[in-house]
Amino acid sequence: MHATTIYGTNDVRWEEAPDPRLTTGEGAGLDAIVRVVAACVCGSDLWRYRGVQQVTEPARMGHEFVGIVEQIGERVGKIKVGDFVIASFYDCDMTCENCRNGFSTSCQNVGWWGGRDHAGNAVEGGQGEYVRVPHADGTLVATPGMPTDEQIPHLLTLADVFLTGHHAAVSAGVQRGSNVVVVGDGAVGLSGVLASKRLGASRIVLMSRHEDRQDLGRDFGATDIVAERGEAGVEAVRALFGGIGADAVIEAVGTKESFDQALRSARPGGQVGFVGVPAGGPELPVRQLFNTNVGVRGGVAPVRNYIDELLPEVWSGALQPGRVFDLTLPMSEVAEAYAAMDERRAIKVLLTA
Amino acid sequence: MHATTIYGTNDVRWEEAPDPRLTTGEGAGLDAIVRVVAACVCGSDLWRYRGVQQVTEPARMGHEFVGIVEQIGERVGKIKVGDFVIASFYDCDMTCENCRNGFSTSCQNVGWWGGRDHAGNAVEGGQGEYVRVPHADGTLVATPGMPTDEQIPHLLTLADVFLTGHHAAVSAGVQRGSNVVVVGDGAVGLSGVLASKRLGASRIVLMSRHEDRQDLGRDFGATDIVAERGEAGVEAVRALFGGIGADAVIEAVGTKESFDQALRSARPGGQVGFVGVPAGGPELPVRQLFNTNVGVRGGVAPVRNYIDELLPEVWSGALQPGRVFDLTLPMSEVAEAYAAMDERRAIKVLLTA
Numbered sequence: 001m002h003a004t005t006i007y008g009t010n011d012v013r014w015e016e017a018p019d020p021r022l023t024t025g026e027g028a029g030l031d032a033i034v035r036v037v038a039a040c041v042c043g044s045d046l047w048r049y050r051g052v053q054q055v056t057e058p059a060r061m062g063h064e065f066v067g068i069v070e071q072i073g074e075r076v077g078k079i080k081v082g083d084f085v086i087a088s089f090y091d092c093d094m095t096c097e098n099c100r101n102g103f104s105t106s107c108q109n110v111g112w113w114g115g116r117d118h119a120g121n122a123v124e125g126g127q128g129e130y131v132r133v134p135h136a137d138g139t140l141v142a143t144p145g146m147p148t149d150e151q152i153p154h155l156l157t158l159a160d161v162f163l164t165g166h167h168a169a170v171s172a173g174v175q176r177g178s179n180v181v182v183v184g185d186g187a188v189g190l191s192g193v194l195a196s197k198r199l200g201a202s203r204i205v206l207m208s209r210h211e212d213r214q215d216l217g218r219d220f221g222a223t224d225i226v227a228e229r230g231e232a233g234v235e236a237v238r239a240l241f242g243g244i245g246a247d248a249v250i251e252a253v254g255t256k257e258s259f260d261q262a263l264r265s266a267r268p269g270g271q272v273g274f275v276g277v278p279a280g281g282p283e284l285p286v287r288q289l290f291n292t293n294v295g296v297r298g299g300v301a302p303v304r305n306y307i308d309e310l311l312p313e314v315w316s317g318a319l320q321p322g323r324v325f326d327l328t329l330p331m332s333e334v335a336e337a338y339a340a341m342d343e344r345r346a347i348k349v350l351l352t353a
Numbered sequence: 354m355h356a357t358t359i360y361g362t363n364d365v366r367w368e369e370a371p372d373p374r375l376t377t378g379e380g381a382g383l384d385a386i387v388r389v390v391a392a393c394v395c396g397s398d399l400w401r402y403r404g405v406q407q408v409t410e411p412a413r414m415g416h417e418f419v420g421i422v423e424q425i426g427e428r429v430g431k432i433k434v435g436d437f438v439i440a441s442f443y444d445c446d447m448t449c450e451n452c453r454n455g456f457s458t459s460c461q462n463v464g465w466w467g468g469r470d471h472a473g474n475a476v477e478g479g480q481g482e483y484v485r486v487p488h489a490d491g492t493l494v495a496t497p498g499m500p501t502d503e504q505i506p507h508l509l510t511l512a513d514v515f516l517t518g519h520h521a522a523v524s525a526g527v528q529r530g531s532n533v534v535v536v537g538d539g540a541v542g543l544s545g546v547l548a549s550k551r552l553g554a555s556r557i558v559l560m561s562r563h564e565d566r567q568d569l570g571r572d573f574g575a576t577d578i579v580a581e582r583g584e585a586g587v588e589a590v591r592a593l594f595g596g597i598g599a600d601a602v603i604e605a606v607g608t609k610e611s612f613d614q615a616l617r618s619a620r621p622g623g624q625v626g627f628v629g630v631p632a633g634g635p636e637l638p639v640r641q642l643f644n645t646n647v648g649v650r651g652g653v654a655p656v657r658n659y660i661d662e663l664l665p666e667v668w669s670g671a672l673q674p675g676r677v678f679d680l681t682l683p684m685s686e687v688a689e690a691y692a693a694m695d696e697r698r699a700i701k702v703l704l705t706a
Contacts, residue, residue, distance in 0.1 A: 097595050097597055097620075098597060098620070098621045098622070101620065101621070101622055102622060103621040103622035103646050105621075105646065106597075106621030106622070106645065106646065171646075171648070242450050244450055244451060244459075259639070267450075267451070267454065268451045268454070268456040268459030269451070269454055269455060269456035269459070269655075271650070274639075274643070277643065278639045278640050278643050283636030283637055283638055283639055284636055284637035284639050284642070284649070285636055286612070286627075286631045286636055286637050287631050289637070289649065289651075289652060290627070290630065290631050290652040290653060291652060291653060292459065292652065293456050293458065293459065293524075293650070293651065293652040293653065293655070294652075295524070295648060295649065295650030295651075296637070296642065296648065296649050296650070297624070297646070297648030297649070297650075298642075298643070298646065298648075299642060299643040299644060299645065299646040299647075300643060300644060300646065302622075302646070
């Protein structure tokens with residue numbers, strides 16, 4: 001088969017790779033082989049592409065994919081050959097206590113695409129033709145039928161980006177009537193707007209300086225746009241909310257500046273939901289949190305725990321989170337996909353098989 | 354009158370001070386003069402007593418008191434002369450948006466005992482014979498009648514310590530069936546045990562190495578005691594909760610070690626409620642929070658917003674939070690009260706008029 005490998009900064013290649021095989025022996029029989037139909041590039045993939053994270057050895061890339069099940073292990077019970085499936089951006093069993101608590105990203109048998117499964121076996125990346133899924137019954141969710149081409153991008157967002165935005169909104173405590181500020185106008189931030197709207201937020205402020213993203217944000221439910229940043233951004237947000245700030249703030253960037261913006265945009269007793277991968281800090285200012293009673297919750301999104309709830313609305317077309325994709329390329333042009341996102345020529349790139 | 358003033362490290366004096374007077378002129382008429390019946394010493398008072406916080410000029414001390422209303426301003430409507438009242442540990446109007454949101458410690462007209470009111474006028478400390486209360490109708494809660502001597506210590510805890518423990522439990526998300534860990538066996542931590550029990554926690558672990566505090570903790574509802582600290586403490590806690598940690602953790606100390614203990618005692622997706630005044634840090638490790646989805650909420654407790662809910666149970670004797678007082682002294686012996694708490698001869702000292 002072919003798959004995507006990163007070799008270093010700005011060096012992503014579509015190249016031949018070994019076909020995955022079902023495991024055998026002790027503990028085996030729970031996996032499945034999925035033929036990838038669509039995948040995409042995540043903002044977090046760019047950390048290595050840009051050299052912010054060092055690439056110490058060539059690594060298989062991609063953690064968002066949907067596809068069709070081609071083989072299953074003998075102990076797989078729910079997933080069937082021929083199913084169209086959504087994979088969460090990590091592998092999980094959905095039976096351990098952390099999965100049952102709703103936090104499958106902390107599965108006691110977790111594995112990561114392009115890395116290792118719980119048993120230490122290599123697993124493929126999602127930006128490739130085939131992937132072995134270690135816990136097929138846990139990780140995969142079958143759609144109600146075979147989707148149309150139009151449905152596929154929307155379904156793919158359930159693997160990560162839309163449900164990461166949803167996790168940010170849930171972590172920020174968004175509920176009916178909430179005032180929300182979204183810091184970050186990337187695909188996750190925009191997903192946070194859509195998720196907040198769905199959860200009943202009455203006012204949603206998107207902080208954005210890019211017209212195309214502002215437009216999509218408005219379509220997703222943003223009621224106000226704030227283009228200012230830093231001190232001026234905080235003042236603009238507070239002015240919208242009685243001088244005190246918003247009930248709920250979504251932090252979807254992960255930098256020192258964006259965290260500061262988020263914490264200061266929340267009203268006393270408000271809550272920041274953060275899903276931007278913290279790029280080496282900053283640590284959170286405990287005295288500021290203490291003085292304001294602003295809560296902080298979030299992290300790596302347990303999307304698998306949310307798929308069952310959100311899938312019906314995406315399947316029906318009531319929600320169209322796949323509108324964050326503004327460029328589609330064949331998977332063999334993955335290098336151009338990375339470049340387009342790196343150079344901000346695209347919000348998010350869809351890769352088709 | 355007489356009142357308590359701190360002059361420097363280990364130097365607290367009971368001395369003559371001017372009688373407070375109702376304010377006059379523009380914006381006046383909202384205050385009341387309260388004759389203090391009982392007050393107490395807070396763990397946070399010790400920061401200055403121990404020199405951890407510098408005393409730059411003599412300051413009036415005490416922020417927890419109950420008493421009887423002797424005079425009221427002409428615009429006071431709910432509180433009456435002769436009422437027995439509980440004062441929150443800060444002054445608030447209970448009408449601004451932050452107060453209405455449940456966070457009266459961020460009142461837009463907040464004032465602090467022993468400091469300044471919203472208008473910049475000096476206010477007395479609670480460890481004295483009389484206090485002027487700037488927003489009598491906001492800050493004060495009248496009891497249903499004149500309490501007995503036995504009721505007074507319990508009522509006094511509604512000014513701060515018990516409701517600070519309650520705020521920690523609420524901030525940690527304690528609810529029916531929760532597993533809870535309490536880090537800190539001071540009066541606030543013990544109050545957190547009692548509050549968690551009241552909120553329906555099914556298992557409450559108190560981390561304590563002092564037998565008398567363990568005993569009171571058990572009486573308040575602790576089901577388990579962990580005496581270990583640091584790595585051994587984390588392991589002992591996790592062993593009690595399926596290897597993953599507790600749903601909710603109360604942090605009632607405020608040091609680097611106690612925060613680390615608290616964060617690592619929470620299960621993935623759990624929540625830390627913190628009320629220990631952070632003693633100059635540490636900042637919170639954002640990457641650790643991100644990886645585990647452990648949330649952090651808390652701060653200076655908006656006790657005034659909780660008094661109405663908790664007062665009936667304290668008035669009836671169903672809750673006896675005043676058991677945290679293990680030494681009672683006349684207010685004139687306030688210096689000995691500080692020394693007893695500083696030297697850990699007492700958990701918390703009650704001062705009587």
